[in-house]
Amino acid sequence: MSDAGFFVLAAGVAVIGLVVWLALRSPRDDETDTSEPSEGGGGSLTIEPPVTLVELEDDDVVVEFAVPLSEEKDDRLHEILMSSAVEAIRKRRQFDVHLASGRLNRIVVRSGRDAVQHIGHIELADGMLPPPVEDVAFEIATGAAPLLEHASGEAEGPADFGPDELPSIGSELGLSPEVMTALRAQGLHPTEDDAPELVRGLLKTAGYAIEDLDDETYLALRGGDTVYVRSVPHADGDHPELSEADVEAFLFGLAKSSASEGILVSSKLVPFHLYDREHERARLLGRQRLPGFTRSMFRR
Numbered sequence: 001m002s003d004a005g006f007f008v009l010a011a012g013v014a015v016i017g018l019v020v021w022l023a024l025r026s027p028r029d030d031e032t033d034t035s036e037p038s039e040g041g042g043g044s045l046t047i048e049p050p051v052t053l054v055e056l057e058d059d060d061v062v063v064e065f066a067v068p069l070s071e072e073k074d075d076r077l078h079e080i081l082m083s084s085a086v087e088a089i090r091k092r093r094q095f096d097v098h099l100a101s102g103r104l105n106r107i108v109v110r111s112g113r114d115a116v117q118h119i120g121h122i123e124l125a126d127g128m129l130p131p132p133v134e135d136v137a138f139e140i141a142t143g144a145a146p147l148l149e150h151a152s153g154e155a156e157g158p159a160d161f162g163p164d165e166l167p168s169i170g171s172e173l174g175l176s177p178e179v180m181t182a183l184r185a186q187g188l189h190p191t192e193d194d195a196p197e198l199v200r201g202l203l204k205t206a207g208y209a210i211e212d213l214d215d216e217t218y219l220a221l222r223g224g225d226t227v228y229v230r231s232v233p234h235a236d237g238d239h240p241e242l243s244e245a246d247v248e249a250f251l252f253g254l255a256k257s258s259a260s261e262g263i264l265v266s267s268k269l270v271p272f273h274l275y276d277r278e279h280e281r282a283r284l285l286g287r288q289r290l291p292g293f294t295r296s297m298f299r300r
Contacts, residue, residue, distance in 0.1 A: 047204060049084050049111075050187040054092050059105040060121075063088055068113040068189040070180070077181050081119050083133045085109045090129055103127040113189065147208075147220060147227045148261045151283040153292035155270065166240045169195045169267040169287060173294045179205060195267035195290060196231030203229075206297055217253055228254045228262035241269045242286055247277050254282055 053064035063085035067077070085107055093099045104127045109119040122130065170191035175183070180190040182205040188197055200218070204210060208220040208227075220227045230250040232242060247264065254262035261281040270286035278284060285293055 047182065047186050049081060049185050051084075051088050054088060054096075054099075056098055057108070059103065060108050061089055061099065061104050061106075062108045062110065064116055065109075065111040066113050066187045067111045067184055068187070068192075069111060069117055070184065074177075074181055074184070076178075077184055078119055080181075080185055081111055082109055082122065086122065086129055087132065090132075093129075113187065146225045146261070147203075147222075148263065148281075148283055150293050150296040151263045151285045151289065153289055153296060155272070155275065155286075155288035166234060166267060166269070166287070168192055169290060170198060172287075172291050173198070174291060175294060176298065179294075179298055194233050194235075195287075196233055196265050199229075199265045199285070199290075199293075200231075202294065202297065213257075217257075219257070219259055226259045226261075228257040228259035230254075230262070230264045232264060232266035232268060234267045238268075241271055242266055242274060242284070244274070247274055247284065250284075251277065251282060 050066045051063065052066045053062065055062045055064075065081055065084070067081060069077070089099060089107060104124050106124060107122040109121065110116045111119050124130075168191060170189070170193065173190075175190055179202070183190045183198065183201045186201045186204065188201045190198065200210065203220045206222070208222045208225075211219040211221060213219065216232075217228065217230045220229055230253055232246050234240070242264075246266070250262065250264040261283075263283045263285045265285045267287050267290070270284050270288060274284060283289075
């Protein structure tokens with residue numbers, strides 16, 4: 001595979017991908033609209049699997065995704081990737097003369113974040129792309145309550161870890177297969193990635209729009225719910241507990257933001273005395289609360 005054949009698809013490529021239909025406690029007929037007040041999410045959400053490569057190989061076109069695959073075959077995820085590959089090529093053909101003029105025999109689909117695996121291929125009749133497929137629907141029940149309520153559960157107590165070790169948080173969250181597929185379709189690994197990345201993906205799955213502020217903070221918006229989110233990552237060898245400075249930075253950022261409420265997200269442990277720094281608009285969503293947060297939001 002030559003370097004010259006590599007194309008990195010622009011972030012704005014519209015891919016049919018994963019569509020999550022959100023079942024609410026209080027059903028609504030209209031789609032989620034962050035400009036209108038509401039009690040919860042609604043409508044549909046399109047999550048675009050991240051495309052890393054579109055390349056011609058003889059009469060085939062190869063599409064690769066940075067989507068981690070599960071050990072057992074996930075038929076739904078494979079279906080999403082296959083249909084998304086077709087739409088990625090359809091979009092690319094609008095400005096790529098080689099794809100537009102060439103006669104294609106097959107679409108070859110591969111995916112993986114560390115090691116790329118073959119997903120499958122699509123035979124093309126007379127070089128024509130198949131028509132767009134119907135959206136793949138997920139029935140994922142999400143809580144309609146404001147986000148802060150999901151993040152306000154009781155801390156479940158620290159687990160017995162070594163002084164400088166914290167295992168991956170994903171295995172403790174009790175995510176359903178459907179939610180795990182939704183995370184993978186966003187390029188996330190449900191059992192390996194850190195809490196800030198997973199929570200961001202979970203918010204997207206629950207119908208929240210994300211508005212980045214900087215590398216560590218963003219706004220999560222759904223209906224009338226606008227939440228300031230500050231991420232505190234944890235890497236191997238880091239101190240396993242949140243610090244006073246982490247909480248101070250969170251509270252200061254929340255006060256300066258336009259958000260009505262905020263959460264600090266980390267897979268680190270929260271020392272119990274830091275919960276005293278919470279107030280009615282601010283919650284610390286650390287390791288002890290994350291399992292309850294996902295159970296509340298996704299009704300597990």
